[in-house]
Amino acid sequence: MLFVNPHPNRLGAWGDALNTSALSGIAFIVAGSFAEDNTNVGSKSWLTQLLERLIPFGRIFLCITVVAFRTCHLLYTKSIATLVPDWIPWHVFWTYFAGVCLIGSGTAIILRIRLKLMGTLLGTMIFLWVISLHIPRAIADPHSGKGNEIESAARALAESGAAFLVASAARGRRYRQWS
Secondary structure, three states, X not given: OOOOOOXXXXXXXXXXXXXXXXXXXXXXXXXXXXXXXXXXXXXXXXXXXXXXXXXXXXXXXXXXXXXXXXXXXXXXXXXXXXXXXXXXXXXXXXXXXXHHHHHHHHHHHHOOOOHHHHHHHHHHHHHHHHHHHHHHHHHHOOOHHHOHHHXXXXXXXXXXHHHHHHHXXXXXXXXXXXO
């Protein structure tokens, strides 16, 4: 899509590629959360060994998307602010605040700065939005955008869970796996 899109400089043109990156990152984070079984190390296929080497990059794949998409909060503030529910005051402030917090936490996770804290904060912030923003929008209009609101809620919930898994891995003895 990037090569045939007439506007490749716009961040929205990268949407599908970034969503794929985030979902693959989430899959690698989930795979890395399972206990390691070293009993059959010699019998693993080359593909399994390759995929296991990609597990530490899961947090990077996810957080590149978090940083890129949340830059939209700063670039397209007026349109993003309309997504904030009416019962929350100061829509523009929360749009900027969310963008800065997401960019900061995503960058910190990519750079392995305080993984436990940043993963917990990122997971909590996205989960609170799932409850206050995504689920109500999906319930109110599940059919708009070919089910985009439902997909958006599901993806945000997956991103939240993956951020908590990053924090959990940093908290436990499996930290080397994420470095």
